[in-house]
Structure formats: structure tokens, C-alpha cells
Amino acid sequence: MSVTLVHQSDETTARTCPKRAVRVDIAITSSVAAGSAHLVAAPGHYLWWPASGVFFVALGVVQLAVAVLLVFGVDDRRFVLATIWGTVGVIGIYLASRTIGLPMTPPVPFHGTHWVAGQAQVPNGAKYVGPLDVLTLASEIAVVGTLLTMLPTRSRTRTNNALMAIGLGLAIAGIVAAAA
Amino acid sequence: MPPTRPRRKVAIVKYHAYPSLSRRDLIKVGLFAGASLSLPLSKVVAGQSALDNRMPASKLPVPFTTEFTIPPVAKAVRKDATTDYYRISMRATPIEIVPGFKTTFFAYDGTVPGPTIQVDQGRQAVVRHINTLPDVHPTLGYEPWTSVHLHGSASLPQFDGYASDITHPGEFKDYHYPNFQPARTLWYHDHGIHHTAENAYHGLLAQYHMFDAVERALPIPHDRYDVPLILSDALFNRDGSLLFTLEDHSGLWGDVILVNGRPWPVMKVERRKYRFRILGAAISRSWNLSLDSGEPMTVIATDGGLMPKPQPVRNFRVGSAERYEVIIDFSKYPLGRRVILQNNSPTNNRDFANVDKIMAFVVDSEPTDLSNNSIPDVLTTTNPVMDLQPSQAVRTRQFRFERQNGEWKINGTSWRDVEASDFHFTLAAPNRGDVEIWELENKSGGWFHPVHIHLTDFKVLDRNGKPPFPHELGPKDVVYVGEGEKVRVMMKWEGRGRYMIHCHNLVHEDHDMMGQFEVVDPDGPGDDPMGTHAIPNSDEAVNPL
Numbered sequence: 001m002s003v004t005l006v007h008q009s010d011e012t013t014a015r016t017c018p019k020r021a022v023r024v025d026i027a028i029t030s031s032v033a034a035g036s037a038h039l040v041a042a043p044g045h046y047l048w049w050p051a052s053g054v055f056f057v058a059l060g061v062v063q064l065a066v067a068v069l070l071v072f073g074v075d076d077r078r079f080v081l082a083t084i085w086g087t088v089g090v091i092g093i094y095l096a097s098r099t100i101g102l103p104m105t106p107p108v109p110f111h112g113t114h115w116v117a118g119q120a121q122v123p124n125g126a127k128y129v130g131p132l133d134v135l136t137l138a139s140e141i142a143v144v145g146t147l148l149t150m151l152p153t154r155s156r157t158r159t160n161n162a163l164m165a166i167g168l169g170l171a172i173a174g175i176v177a178a179a180a
Numbered sequence: 181m182p183p184t185r186p187r188r189k190v191a192i193v194k195y196h197a198y199p200s201l202s203r204r205d206l207i208k209v210g211l212f213a214g215a216s217l218s219l220p221l222s223k224v225v226a227g228q229s230a231l232d233n234r235m236p237a238s239k240l241p242v243p244f245t246t247e248f249t250i251p252p253v254a255k256a257v258r259k260d261a262t263t264d265y266y267r268i269s270m271r272a273t274p275i276e277i278v279p280g281f282k283t284t285f286f287a288y289d290g291t292v293p294g295p296t297i298q299v300d301q302g303r304q305a306v307v308r309h310i311n312t313l314p315d316v317h318p319t320l321g322y323e324p325w326t327s328v329h330l331h332g333s334a335s336l337p338q339f340d341g342y343a344s345d346i347t348h349p350g351e352f353k354d355y356h357y358p359n360f361q362p363a364r365t366l367w368y369h370d371h372g373i374h375h376t377a378e379n380a381y382h383g384l385l386a387q388y389h390m391f392d393a394v395e396r397a398l399p400i401p402h403d404r405y406d407v408p409l410i411l412s413d414a415l416f417n418r419d420g421s422l423l424f425t426l427e428d429h430s431g432l433w434g435d436v437i438l439v440n441g442r443p444w445p446v447m448k449v450e451r452r453k454y455r456f457r458i459l460g461a462a463i464s465r466s467w468n469l470s471l472d473s474g475e476p477m478t479v480i481a482t483d484g485g486l487m488p489k490p491q492p493v494r495n496f497r498v499g500s501a502e503r504y505e506v507i508i509d510f511s512k513y514p515l516g517r518r519v520i521l522q523n524n525s526p527t528n529n530r531d532f533a534n535v536d537k538i539m540a541f542v543v544d545s546e547p548t549d550l551s552n553n554s555i556p557d558v559l560t561t562t563n564p565v566m567d568l569q570p571s572q573a574v575r576t577r578q579f580r581f582e583r584q585n586g587e588w589k590i591n592g593t594s595w596r597d598v599e600a601s602d603f604h605f606t607l608a609a610p611n612r613g614d615v616e617i618w619e620l621e622n623k624s625g626g627w628f629h630p631v632h633i634h635l636t637d638f639k640v641l642d643r644n645g646k647p648p649f650p651h652e653l654g655p656k657d658v659v660y661v662g663e664g665e666k667v668r669v670m671m672k673w674e675g676r677g678r679y680m681i682h683c684h685n686l687v688h689e690d691h692d693m694m695g696q697f698e699v700v701d702p703d704g705p706g707d708d709p710m711g712t713h714a715i716p717n718s719d720e721a722v723n724p725l
Contacts, residue, residue, distance in 0.1 A: 023200075041585055091216050098220040130586035133220065141213045148209060149201055160208040167212035174219050 020073075027146035028070045034087075034139040035063030037132055059090060066143075080150045084159060087140050087147075088166070094137060095170070099177070230425040235278060235416040237533055240436055243444035244518075244540045250407060251386060251440055254295035257725060263304040265725050266297060270326060270384060271312045277436065277443055281420025285383035286313055286324065288368075292441040293410045293461070294386030297368070299359050301392035307368075308725050310352040310717060317378070320424055324349060324379060325372045330388060331501060332366035332483060332657055333357050334635055337677035341371035342709035343595065343694065344603065351714035354725070361637075362563055362655075363395035364485035365408075365457040365503040373595070377432060377463050377686035378424060383441070385410070385461050394562060395486060399554045400507065401455035407447075411498070411538065412438045412461045429588070429691045430627070431464030435532035437523070439539045446518075448544035451511045453553050455480070458506055460498040464685045465529050466628060466660065469538070470495035472520040475512055478555055481505035484637035484655025486560040496651040497526055499630030499660040501684040504651060507555055513543045527663060528628055565637045565655045568670050572615040577608050581622045581629045581661060581683060581693065588683065588693030595692040603710060607681065608697040610673045617641065620659065621666040629688065631667075632658045634679035635699065638671035658684055673699050677706020 038060035046053020066083050096102055144163070148156055201209070256264040273290045274282040288294025288309075299305050313324040325348050329341025338345070339355045347353045366388040370379035387408045396402070413434030415423035426432060436443050460467060471477065476492040483503050490507075498504060513519060521538040525531050547553070580591050587594060590607060597605050610616050618638070620631050637655040640648040644665055652659070661667050682694035699706065715723055 095216060095219050132585055134217075137217060137220070141216055145201075145209050145213065148205065149199070153199070156205065160205050163212040164208035167208075167215040170215035170219055171211070174215065174222060178222065 021149075023146045023149050024070060024075075027143055027150075028067045030139040030142035030146065031063050031067040031070065034136050034143065035060040035067065037136040037139070038063065041132065062086075063143075075150050077151060077155060080147050081155065081159065084144050084147050087143050088163070091137065091140050091144075094133070098133075230423060231415075233417050234423060234435065235281075235418055235420070237435070239280075240278060240416070240534075241443035243534050243537050244446050244520075246442045246445045248445035248447035248539065249440055249442055251293045251410070252291060252295045254289070254297045263306055264299060266305065266307040267310070267725055268294065268307060269310040269312050272314055273383075275383075275441070277414070277438070277441075278416050278420055281416070283416065283420050283422055284318070285422070286379060287383045288386055292383035294368070294384070296386060296408060297388040299357075299388070299390050301359055301361070301363060301390055304359055305357040306725065307355045307357065308352055309347065309355060310720070311347045311349050311714075312717070313349045315349050319421060320378060322375055322378065324375065326370050326379060326384065327372045328353075328355055328368055329371035329634075330355065330357055330366055330368045331632070332361075332364055332388075332503070333359070334361060334675055336675075337679060337707050337709035338712040340634060340679060340709065342678075343371050343373040343376070343680060344599065345710045345712075346372050347714035350717050352717055352720060353712070353714040354723075359390055361390065362485040362560070363390050363392040364481065364483070364655075365389060365459065365505060367410075367459055367461070367501075367503070369461070374690050374692075377426075377690050380461070380686055381414070381424060381432065381463050382422060385412075387457065387459060389457070394560055398486075398556060398559065399552050400480060400556075401453050402552050405453070405549075405552070406455045406457070408440065408457045408459070409539075410438075410440050410459045410461045411467060412441075412463075413465050413535065414438060426687055426691075429586070429687055431530075431685050431687045433465050433530035433532075433535075434462070435535065437535055437538055444534065444537055444539060446540045446542055449510045449541045450545050450547040451513070451515065451543055452547035452550060453507050453509045453511070453555070456506050456508065458498065458504045460500050460502045460630075462500055464500065464687055465535075466500065466526045466630070467498040467538075468495055468524040468526050469498060470522055470524065471508070472522050473513070475509075475519075478507040478509075479504050479651045479654075480507055480555065480559055482652065482654030483657045484565065485563060487654030488560060488563070488566055489558060489653070490555050491650040491653055493651050495524065496649065497660055499628065499658065499684065500686065501630055501632055501658045502656075502660065508541070510541065510543050511547075515543055515545070517543045519543070526628065528626060563637075563655055565639050565671065568615055568639055568672060570617065570641060570670065572672075573617045573670060574614050575610070576617040576619060577610075578619045578621065579607065579631075579681070581620065581631065582624065583627070588688045588691055590681065590693060590695045593695055595694040598694075598696055603678070603696075605696075606678065606698045607695040609700050610697065612673055612676055612699055612701040615670065615672045617668055617670045619666055619668050620661045622661040623664065625663045627685075627688075628663055629661045629693070630658050630684040631661050631681070632684045633669075633671070633681050635675055636671045636673065638669040641668040641670050643667045675699055675706070676701035676704075678709050 038056045042053050042056035045056050254266050257267050258265045268288050273285050273287040275285050277283055285292045309328045311326050317324055325346040327341045327346050335357055368388050369385035370376055414436050415434045417423045439445050476494050479491045519541045523536050523538050582589055622629050637657055640652045640656055640659055659667050676699045678696050678698045680694055680696050682689045
């Protein structure tokens with residue numbers, strides 16, 4: 001981690017502390033937004049499936065913690081990479097829940113058949129995509145995008161190439177699904 | 181040198197000088213961002229693109245060019261001393277609505293709306309509903325399971341069309357109806373879990389008329405002057421099939437207005453009074469009805485039967501599932517005059533070019549029969565629910581109808597909670613015999629909710645503290661809870677067991693603005709609403725009606 005310890009007066013510290021880059025501010029704000037949204041949505045998910053409620057709380061707390069670490073200037077490469085890929089994973093879970101469904105979610109039995117709750121509001125339809133969903137997703141994408149700038153060049157290129165490949169894969173999957 | 185003062189260690193931040201993303205970097209991460217955002221949003225956009233496939237307006241029927249028809253009356257297959265027996269088959273049926281196109285509907289006995297069942301108070305009815313629908317809907321891809329609700333009947337729980345008590349294609353179920361309540365306009369329609377909107381939209385609905393001595397003795401129009409008007413709407417794809425889109429679970433609003441299954445029909449009438457049994461049967465649309473002549477109509481009955489006094493109105497609002505019996509006096513018009521029943525859409529409907537028109541009446545001839553051609557000042561004094569007073573209420577309950585994070589809920593719960601509890605979770609458990617006041621609240625400005633409480637008739641006490649509208653001054657089982665409205669209704673609980681309460685915007689109901697309550701009887705529990713199962717059609721021979 002790149003936290004630097006120096007010996008100087010508080011006044012000097014206040015004078016010389018470098019200003020945060022705007023994009024770090026964006027990363028902090030976006031992480032707070034995403035974390036808060038997950039905490040807000042947690043009770044509703046808990047009612048449906050307690051495990052998902054716990055997951056939402058844990059995710060919200062982690063995203064708020066990321067924001068706090070960024071405020072304190074933590075910009076270690078491993079931390080940044082872990083945050084990027086963790087966030088990409090969360091985005092992936094969300095996309096799956098709104099498209100193909102999550103296989104691990106509990107079935108809700110009724111009268112001889114079953115409806116895979118969480119996969120869809122109706123057996124053959126998509127789950128609702130609401131304003132909070134879009135806000136959270138956009139915030140998480142912003143976290144990924146801004147954290148990319150905190151990586152050294154080589155690591156940034158590798159990560160970005162991987163993201164591009166994922167993006168291409170999602171686009172192709174979307175086109176194929178739409179065509180079908 | 182002077183001694184140096186020990187300095188406090190202070191942790192400060194040091195940010196690397198991060199280079200900005202290059203243009204190439206931006207393109208790469210942009211691809212990821214774009215794909216991630218567009219995948220879920222494409223589901224929302226899909227609703228719009230579905231409308232893009234809508235039949236062009238130029239090909240839709242022209243208003244007032246189609247002849248008015250009345251649904252057939254169902255014939256009992258047999259009768260005994262106490263009961264009439266009916267056998268009704270649900271099947272896919274091609275019907276021409278848009279000229280030149282055959283549209284596949286789901287029809288009770290091959291007609292849309294289905295056949296009207298007519299019964300006398302005191303005679304029970306058993307209706308065998310046979311699901312011979314396809315295993316999978318040909319375009320929507322769902323299994324058209326059904327559950328038939330006789331709306332307005334205090335049926336036992338297992339015959340009330342409990343949403344999760346479904347009959348699969350290839351099965352039948354016998355529904356027993358007690359018919360002890362006062363005369364009224366009921367209707368039967370599908371109530372199958374998660375697919376009520378699709379099934380009703382495809383035609384699984386019909387009226388059911390119950391008569392009694394009080395109603396028959398009134399000098400109001402009867403028989404051929406007593407006419408059902410079932411109002412609905414539909415969208416059509418370019419290939420003539422029904423277009424079904426949910427607008428993000430907000431609702432479904434059609435661009436073709438149907439009356440008794442016919443688009444903007446014309447009815448020839450005599451110069452006398454007619455009684456119309458108006459049913460708001462659209463999936464989501466509500467209506468504000470008036471005559472283009474500006475003349476008043478007289479409302480004589482509501483969902484639960486006759487009002488105490490007739491109510492003349494120049495216009496009135498009708499939500500999904502509400503029924504109003506209305507008398508229109510055509511003796512005021514000269515022969516040849518065309519009178520249009522028009523619709524001034526209430527807030528939060530989706531409007532298209534001709535949805536402001538419903539049907540036309542053409543005053544075609546002098547009356548051939550002037551009996552039963554008046555409206556008495558008093559219609560009934562015997563409907564117990566209208567005699568209830570707030571002072572009798574032992575309890576007031578609150579019900580909030582709202583959308584939370586995209587999900588339709590009642591008091592923060594939905595039918596999912598009922599399913600998850602193995603169908604035991606209830607929103608309320610009133611005691612049999614108790615009089616209660618229920619406050620139904622819709623804080624939203626974006627939606628209206630026609631709220632249906634099963635099993636019971638109720639009296640509308642007030643709306644936002646003001647008296648109910650004149651047309652609501654009769655026994656009801658659905659009440660329009662408009663934007664920002666709090667409506668208080670009062671009822672006396674009879675019967676026992678678990679029954680549903682839900683929004684009758686069927687898209688809201690399906691997703692999942694529905695809960696249940698249980699009427700508790702100290703003498704014992706009610707019947708299980710899931711306790712009488714459907715039977716395979718192949719076993720019908722060994723289960724004669």
C-alpha cells in the first residue's frame with residue numbers, strides 16, 4: 001500500500017496533502033452509491049430469500065469500505081485489482097439474474113410445478129429492471145472505469161483487454177438472444 | 181543547536197499521478213460498460229419494440245361499423261331440485277376482429293366473451309370448467325393453466341378461483357356456487373397464478389347474472405332490454421395475433437376498444453329505456469363513461485346488486501372488474517339519432533387514437549314494448565351491507581398499495597410471501613360476524629389500483645375524507661383507489677377461510693400485488709382453498725356431472 005508516513009506538523013500536512021484526482025472522487029462517490037443501494041435493497045431481498053438479503057448487506061458494507069479506503073488514499077495495485085474484479089463479478093451476477101436467471105436461488109413450489117423465484121417475475125419473463133437497478137449498475141461500472149486509471153500501464157492494459165473481451169462476449173450473447 | 185521537539189506522526193495520503201485513460205482504453209472499457217448496461221435495459225426496450233409491431237391504425241376496424249352482439253346464454257346440461265349443472269370448455273378459437281385477420285383467442289365454449297350464465301337466487305350451480313387449451317401458448321410460450329373465479333360470489337374457498345389452485349391443460353374442475361346473495365351482475369374469469377392477464381386478455385371472461393324476487397319485481401328494463409356491455413381493449417400484431425406487452429409490469433392498454441368482443445360496435449335501439457350491465461373487463465384500462473348527447477345516465481346497481489336509490493350521473497369512472505347497471509333513456513332522442521358512449525380516459529391510462537369512443541346506439545324504431553320502462557325512486561331496502569354504520573365497526577385495518585423497487589406490494593408483501601408460507605401468510609384475520617373498516621391507500625401519483633376484496637360486499641364510506649361518488653352508493657366488491665387516494669370501505673364478515681385481496685389491474689395482480697386474509701370462525705377452520713384438485717380430462721367419464 002502506498003500510504004506514506006511523514007513527520008511534520010498538522011499545519012504542514014494540511015498544506016502539502018496532495019489533492020485527490022477528480023476520478024478518485026468519482027470512484028468514491030460511485031462506490032458509496034452502489035453500497036447504499038445494496039443496503040436499501042437488502043430487506044426486500046431478505047424477505048424473498050434470507051441468503052440474498054445477507055449477501056446484499058455484505059456487499060453494501062464492502063462497497064462502502066472500498067470508498068473509505070479510497071478516501072484514505074489506499075491505491076495499492078492488488079487492492080485496485082481486487083475491487084475491479086469483485087465489482088465485475090457483482091455486475092455479472094446482476095446480469096445473470098436479469099437475463100438467464102440464477103440457478104442457486106430457491107424454487108418456490110406451488111401446485112405441482114415450480115417457479116424459480118428471482119429468475120423472473122414470471123416463468124418466461126424478465127425480472128423488473130428499475131431505476132435503482134440502473135443507478136447501481138451505472139455506479140459499479142463507474143467504479144471499474146475510474147479504478148482502471150489507478151493501475152500501472154501494463155496491468156491496466158491487461159485488465160482493460162479482459163474487460164473488452166467480456167464486453168464483446170456480452171454483446172454477442174445479447175445479439176444472439178435477441179435474434180432467437 | 182536547540183533541541184528539536186519530537187514531531188507527531190501523521191498519516192497522510194499520497195496519490196499517485198495517475199495518467200488518464202487513453203482513447204483506446206476508453207473504447208475498451210466503454211464496450212464493457214455499454215454491453216453491461218444494454219443487456220438488462222434491452223428487456224425494457226423490448227416492451228417498446230413490441231409496440232413497434234403493432235397493427236397499423238389504417239388496418240384497424242373503423243369505429244361504428246361493426247354490428248353489436250350479445251354473448252350467448254349458457255344452457256345447463258342438466259337440472260335437479262336444487263342445482264343447475266353447466267359444462268364449459270376453454271379452448272383456442274380463431275375470431276376475426278381486425279378485418280381480414282383471424283386472431284386466436286382463448287374462449288369459454290368458443291365465444292369471446294364466454295356464455296352468460298343466468299341463475300335465480302336460491303338455486304345452486306355447478307360449473308365444470310374444462311381446460312382444453314394448448315399445453316404451451318403458441319407465441320407467449322407459457323403454460324395456460326387456469327383457475328376460474330366467479331367474481332361477486334361468496335363461494336367456498338376451494339371454489340373461489342384461488343390463484344395457486346390451478347387447472348393445467350388437460351384437466352377439469354367442478355366449481356360449486358351457492359347463489360344465496362342478492363341479485364347482481366357477476367362475472368367469471370381466469371385467476372390462474374401469474375397468467376391471469378394473459379388468459380383474460382385472450383378471452384377467458386364472461387358475465388353471470390343472478391336474479392331474485394326483489395329485482396324481478398322492479399319496473400326496470402328486463403329481458404331483451406337488459407343488455408350486457410363488457411368493455412375491454414386489445415392490441416394486435418401485424419400478423420393479426422394479439423399483442424401482449426407488459427410495459428415493465430405497469431399494465432396493458434389496447435388501441436382497439438371491444439364491447440362484448442366486437443370493436444366499437446353499433447347497437448340499434450328502440451325509443452325507450454334500456455338497462456345495461458356494464459363490466460370493466462380490460463386488463464388495465466379504466467374508463468370515464470358519458471354520452472355525447474350530454475344527457476345523464478341512471479346508475480341503478482353496482483357490483484353487489486341494487487343500490488338503495490337510483491343515481492343519475494352525466495359521467496362515471498369504471499375500473500377493471502367494476503360492474504355498474506345503468507339505464508339509458510333513448511325516448512329522449514328522435515328516430516335516426518346516433519348516440520355515442522364515449523370515454524374520457526382517467527389519468528394514467530395509455531391512450532390511442534380512438535379509445536375515446538366505445539360504441540354507438542342508433543335510435544332505430546319506436547318501442548315495441550313499454551312495460552318495465554321506468555325507474556322507481558327506491559330500488560331496494562333489503563341490502564344489509566348498505567345499512568352498516570361506522571359505529572358498528574370493531575376494527576380498522578390499513579392496506580397500502582405501492583410499488584417497492586419495481587415490485588407491486590400490499591403492506592410491503594406480495595403473493596410470494598403467501599407461497600413461501602405454504603399459503604398460510606395472511607394480511608388480516610377478521611372474525612366471522614365482525615364489522616370492520618378497511619382503509620385502502622395508494623400514495624402514488626403514477627398508478628391507480630382497482631382493489632378487489634374477495635368473498636364480501638362492502639360499502640364505500642369515503643374517499644380522502646369526502647363522500648363517495650354518486651355511482652358508488654351501492655354494494656361493491658371492487659373500489660377504484662386512484663392516485664393519492666385513501667378509500668375507506670366497511671363490511672361485515674361472513675363465511676370462513678382464506679380469500680384473496682388484490683389489485684384488479686391484472687398485470688399488477690400477476691406481479692404480485694395480491695395477498696390473502698382469513699375469516700376466522702370459532703366453530704372451526706375454513707376449507708382449504710387448495711383442497712379440491714383438478715382431475716384429468718381423461719377421467720371425465722368416471723366423474724359424470
